[in-house]
Amino acid sequence: MRTTPLFARLATALASGLLLATASQASATGLSPASLAAAVELRERASGDGTAYALIESLTTEIGPRLPGSEADARAVAWAKARFEALGYDKVWTEPVTFPKWERRSEHAAVVGVHAQPLVITALGGSPGGEVTAELVRFDSLAALEAADPATLRGKLAFVDVPMARSRDGSGYGAAGPVRSRGPSIAARKGASGYLMRSIGTSPHRVANTGITRFDAGVTPIPSAAMSLPDADQLTRLLQRGPVQVRLALDVGWNGEYTSQNVIAELTGREAPDEIVLIAGHLDSWDLGTGAVDDASGVGITMAAGHLIAQLPQRPRRTVRVVAFANEEQGLIGARAYADAYGGPDVIARHVIGAESDFGAGRIYGFNTSAPSGERATSDAIAEVLRPLGIDYLQDKGSPGPDISPLAAKGGAWGWLGQDGTDYFDLHHNADDTLDKVDPDAVAQNTAAYAVFAWLAAEADGGFGSAPKSVP
């Protein structure tokens, strides 16, 4: 839908003084008053737009959970392609991504013996199947597990019980992450017969959080699972009373290969079509919830942001590319394929900047880019247009989103639109990641921020410092 012609709106905005501050920066960025006016217009329109939420509703409802390699994976790819096509993008295509397929068929755990009772657990992605009944040995840190005498662990179930701190920026995840990524290998190397961990998460409810683990080469993988926080506390209380035996029975495991697709769409730049501003989410999810905050929200937000830019009277100067990445959850597999294809030293500079929405559906509170000092004029201009959305310019914060990190490792610049993740780990990788946890107003605010960011980055003359990085 076209509304008032852009330049009439610009004149009104200028008359109201709205753009005076930003217009004064135009010369340093190459951003014209019209480009800045369009950014303000985008921001206001997106803030009241329901496209992103409707996309999240559609993906989570119609496709449901999207475990990489499951039949829902293919349905999700078809969904994304059809949606991009319907949303006014100039080009839509897919690029294949092949990976080993991991399946979850059934999973059970229970305390056995005099305190017999079931436990709420879920297998870690990458766990082998198997059935183990053994005594628990509890560790309150990964360091304690690493320091354990193998003689005390041989044939036992290692139980690593490390709480995760709740925080706006998700910093507790980084600290707790190795319990899942490293713990199973450490326990297996010491001869443990299985691995149980307190979920990396903050939910007080009876939901267990999955997530990928990888076994080191040369280690025989052992059945590995996470339990809900109440279950971890229950086991700790039982252990205070004496030895505890647990039966862990997982019918899960790797099963062949699968080829999914990165789904890519773009608005072709009117002057510099080879220069790319990338915004992204990932299409896959874990299988316990419907992947609403991880990461249907990122897909919906970035798809809708591009759609809103597509409705402007003209295409941006550079190309805006939106990617729904395949299989982020099991190791950024789609993103690595993308970086292999587009991140070579001869072409990385063409990826002017990239940003991924993959931290839920909370409001964005902070913005930054990786642009080095001396090349921050465009970042400064974007920050100014974002500010009325309640977004602070936090020049010492941020990092590339997961699927941007392979490009960033090759020298690609990144943007950070930092979401409030205070509640994210109540939902992340567990059964509670469902649509009802998504706030439509927050999603609209996110969409506005991504639309402004992508539009201005694509309109600017200047860049953000993308350049080949020599990997040692």
Added chain:
Amino acid sequence: MRTTPLFARLATALASGLLLATASQASATGLSPASLAAAVELRERASGDGTAYALIESLTTEIGPRLPGSEADARAVAWAKARFEALGYDKVWTEPVTFPKWERRSEHAAVVGVHAQPLVITALGGSPGGEVTAELVRFDSLAALEAADPATLRGKLAFVDVPMARSRDGSGYGAAGPVRSRGPSIAARKGASGYLMRSIGTSPHRVANTGITRFDAGVTPIPSAAMSLPDADQLTRLLQRGPVQVRLALDVGWNGEYTSQNVIAELTGREAPDEIVLIAGHLDSWDLGTGAVDDASGVGITMAAGHLIAQLPQRPRRTVRVVAFANEEQGLIGARAYADAYGGPDVIARHVIGAESDFGAGRIYGFNTSAPSGERATSDAIAEVLRPLGIDYLQDKGSPGPDISPLAAKGGAWGWLGQDGTDYFDLHHNADDTLDKVDPDAVAQNTAAYAVFAWLAAEADGGFGSAPKSVP
């Protein structure tokens, strides 16, 4: 443990003016100043006492879920007997209660077809096993199901989707209850092949609420289950897009008989041992959580209240009896056996009053009894001692607790110590009913209230109107 002699404490209390108001009522109730002083002392001591919480912790941790007829049922009976004995009661015994045993072995449901995805469901207690794959027919009220043309339901899965209102007094439960108790029979009579319902509950999390259902005589039972609220909303969204097929597979059902026990303990009255003041909880629970708020809390609160009374220098005038009832969840089976044994027209008047704690672990906000006008002096006196606990005397409110209702039907008086149930149906009958949801301070306040109530009811001369009721 004995502390300062009672009468020394009384003198101090009288001197401080604390008892002047209550003492003025003593003549109307037969309650001596010493009895009232002991009530105040009990209240203050119980408010800082951790016995009840420790009992709740022990029962939920060591025994875990306590499905009637499961092996944990027998462990719970042994636990209760041993605890009563350790807590200073004068007599502890068990009375057998026999009932059909219902088992839950496995349960699965999933949308099949183009929107294939798993659902979080749980079988209703009393459901038969079976596997059904059929189209959903949704009803937004039980009345709509009752009005349905059987031709539209034959061979289909009835889906009754009625939200429950959150409230302090749990009034939403009464309104929603028939969806579980009546719905399956209505659907079966109309030829439905299975029954699915939105859980009777208020949790926005991915937990389904079980609970008993009974099929009418002459109806062939059909597999019946409840789903989490997010799942019910998901199905409603899918139905807006077209027909939805669901596969429901339940391996559950009735399997023989079991004999459990009511566990009974008493402090024998020093003057009128045959007159009984009854306080109670129920020992069984559903199997999904550990039955922390339903009803380990009631067991712990009443066990501890009696224990605190047992620590006073002398026994109460009447007998205080504490019962941990068997199998409340599947039809008040222990309570009915108890009422058959103790509620006959020749003996019902000996049960001076009864009160059950079976509405969670929230703070008590209201008190009342069924005493008729003209016989309310003792109720008035109890209310006055309860008031400093934040408990209002709500003379138009209340009802007998579930396990008191069979006695009440025979003419037994009841006391109501109304708990704040605002959050109760977030936990009731689902996997989230675990210890971490119990607030130790609220439990201590409950214990104080039950101790005061039982002590004063047992010390008073007057009664509450218990008398044989002619059942029409």
